[in-house]
Amino acid sequence: MNTTTQLSAITSTKDGYFGQFGGSFVPDVLKLSFDKLYNQFLEAIKDPSFDQEFMSYLNDYVGRPSPLYYAKRLSEHIGSKIYLKREDLNHTGAHKINNTLGQILLAKRMGYKEVIAETGAGQHGVATATAAALFGMKCKVFMGKTDYDRQLLNVNRIKLLGAEVYPISEGGAGLKDAVDAAIGYFIEHPEVFYILGSAVGPHPYPTIVRYFQSVIGKEAREQILAKENRLPDSIIACIGGGSNAIGIFSAFLDDKDVKIFAAEGGGEGLILGKTAATLSLGKPMAFQGSYSLVLQDEQGNPVKSHSVAAGLDYPGIGPEHSHLNEIKRVKYMPINDSEAINAFKLLSKIEGIIPAMESSHAIALASKILKNKNELTIINLSGRGDKDVDRVLAD
Numbered sequence: 001m002n003t004t005t006q007l008s009a010i011t012s013t014k015d016g017y018f019g020q021f022g023g024s025f026v027p028d029v030l031k032l033s034f035d036k037l038y039n040q041f042l043e044a045i046k047d048p049s050f051d052q053e054f055m056s057y058l059n060d061y062v063g064r065p066s067p068l069y070y071a072k073r074l075s076e077h078i079g080s081k082i083y084l085k086r087e088d089l090n091h092t093g094a095h096k097i098n099n100t101l102g103q104i105l106l107a108k109r110m111g112y113k114e115v116i117a118e119t120g121a122g123q124h125g126v127a128t129a130t131a132a133a134l135f136g137m138k139c140k141v142f143m144g145k146t147d148y149d150r151q152l153l154n155v156n157r158i159k160l161l162g163a164e165v166y167p168i169s170e171g172g173a174g175l176k177d178a179v180d181a182a183i184g185y186f187i188e189h190p191e192v193f194y195i196l197g198s199a200v201g202p203h204p205y206p207t208i209v210r211y212f213q214s215v216i217g218k219e220a221r222e223q224i225l226a227k228e229n230r231l232p233d234s235i236i237a238c239i240g241g242g243s244n245a246i247g248i249f250s251a252f253l254d255d256k257d258v259k260i261f262a263a264e265g266g267g268e269g270l271i272l273g274k275t276a277a278t279l280s281l282g283k284p285m286a287f288q289g290s291y292s293l294v295l296q297d298e299q300g301n302p303v304k305s306h307s308v309a310a311g312l313d314y315p316g317i318g319p320e321h322s323h324l325n326e327i328k329r330v331k332y333m334p335i336n337d338s339e340a341i342n343a344f345k346l347l348s349k350i351e352g353i354i355p356a357m358e359s360s361h362a363i364a365l366a367s368k369i370l371k372n373k374n375e376l377t378i379i380n381l382s383g384r385g386d387k388d389v390d391r392v393l394a395d
Contacts, residue, residue: 016203079372094383102212120175121311122154124197198241199318202289217251242318265307266334356383
């Protein structure tokens, strides 16, 4: 990775803030742990041996670089030239493994023997359990009971990999509640390393996750220049907490001629309680350790989110995305459940690629905004859809 470029992006934020968003709103006991983590992270990414080990695992274990695939039939169907960044072809089937490997190498460097994680769609849980198995570490994964039931394939994969899965029934029994449970466990067990799966939460996690996921954007930029001899007109990704999106966006944020779009979980419409469209309806507040946009009721309390995609079913958003939304560098648009399901079926039938339900939101957004535009775009296909097939067919 280009460490100099990445460090520039990191040090441009002050105490983990992106504009007015970010920071660390946690008890003092956690702040000390997070300060130590950030200092160790900065030391690690300046150490050539750490970067070499990380890239070695990405290349030889994960299978990077992931291909940039020209989707000819999808392009003809939409009327624009579309490339898919194939994160679905990574080991474990999604982008999550990039960040998980980076963080577990930090955990190993810091002497930890046990890791914990939260998960929604289960892909981060699978990736964390995979990395823990690789390095011989104990692993616990917290998962909302709703997601546990609708993503049973991934639950079984996590267990097979030797990790323990804890279904959380409190609250809305979703990703928010899994994060709450993981943070609670972390406070009570400082001897474990918390591998946070998205670009959310208190500083330094949004910065750390951005760094390890930036490999997606770095590769995509090099690949599109090699294939087309120019940058794309636009980049599109789905967004829940925001890790796959910031991963690919990071390489193009300074290219003002490249439009950037993100598809959030519109659920059943822009109605509180029936949507996960945080950037469309959210208001600023301190939530799960950082100051960012959050879906709230009239009293300022976080409300239950909804999306057909478990990985997008979250009432908050990463602070950098709140900032990019505020400065209008990225356009965030809701995609409803039925649009995502239709896109899931479309890509499967015309390209022979079964996308994750999360990624299907990005496909659906491309279908809406690129129709007969004859533009060049990259869609980040963040994961594969094995986990979603039974639910789609049942519908």
